[in-house]
Amino acid sequence: MTEETPGFDxxxxxxxxxTPEDAEPKAAPPEGAVPAGDAATAAQTxxxxxxxxxxxxxxxxxxxxxxxxQAEYQNYxxxxxxxxIAVKExxxxxxxxxxxxxLDDIGRxxxxxxxxxxxxxxxxxxxxxxxKMGLQQFGKEGEPFDPTIxxxxxxxxxxxxxxxxxxxxxxxxxxxxxxxxxPARVAVAEPQPGAQTVKADEAEAADxxxxxxxxxx
Numbered sequence: 001m002t003e004e005t006p007g008f009d010x011x012x013x014x015x016x017x018x019t020p021e022d023a024e025p026k027a028a029p030p031e032g033a034v035p036a037g038d039a040a041t042a043a044q045t046x047x048x049x050x051x052x053x054x055x056x057x058x059x060x061x062x063x064x065x066x067x068x069x070q071a072e073y074q075n076y077x078x079x080x081x082x083x084x085i086a087v088k089e090x091x092x093x094x095x096x097x098x099x100x101x102x103l104d105d106i107g108r109x110x111x112x113x114x115x116x117x118x119x120x121x122x123x124x125x126x127x128x129x130x131x132k133m134g135l136q137q138f139g140k141e142g143e144p145f146d147p148t149i150x151x152x153x154x155x156x157x158x159x160x161x162x163x164x165x166x167x168x169x170x171x172x173x174x175x176x177x178x179x180x181x182x183p184a185r186v187a188v189a190e191p192q193p194g195a196q197t198v199k200a201d202e203a204e205a206a207d208x209x210x211x212x213x214x215x216x217x
Contacts, residue, residue, distance in 0.1 A: 139184030154187035
């Protein structure tokens with residue numbers, strides 16, 4: 001009895017209950033291919049990254065809007081405060097302007113010795129309150145004439161002045177801080193015409209006398 005040699009057409013043993021496909025070897029995945037699970041994870045990560053970028057962009061825009069609104073609010077507060085101070089100063093200036101005639105009467109009464117008794121106490125209290133509100137009086141005899149703060153009502157010439165000078169204060173001026181609310185009304189005097197030439201000649205003669213006179217030729 002001869003032994004039979006199995007041929008190449010014989011099929012391998014298949015376990016009971018298995019299909020023929022289970023017996024066939026599985027092909028290896030191509031080189032460089034990404035498993036389906038890893039691809040889904042990568043796609044999800046990319047989507048989350050894109051959403052994060054959008055959130056960051058929106059956050060940056062909202063932050064810029066907030067900073068702009070804050071700057072506008074600060075500017076608004078400064079404008080309101082500046083306007084409030086300006087309105088206050090204008091109101092005080094208007095009030096004190098109305099009081100100037102009364103202060104002029106008090107000054108004239110003081111010059112004539114009529115500021116006595118209870119009237120003196122009331123007048124001094126009024127002047128103190130006006131000073132606390134920032135009212136300052138200016139204008140003195142002998143100071144140079146300044147058209148920005150002086151109003152010349154009288155004009156004359158004087159040999160003893162070298163420039164236009166306030167020689168009499170007819171009505172004092174008043175200011176609040178740097179703001180003039182009434183110029184000082186004054187009488188001014190200018191140097192006598194020709195006086196400068198005479199003085200220059202006199203000064204030159206005095207110099208010649210001190211130096212021994214002019215040199216002889």
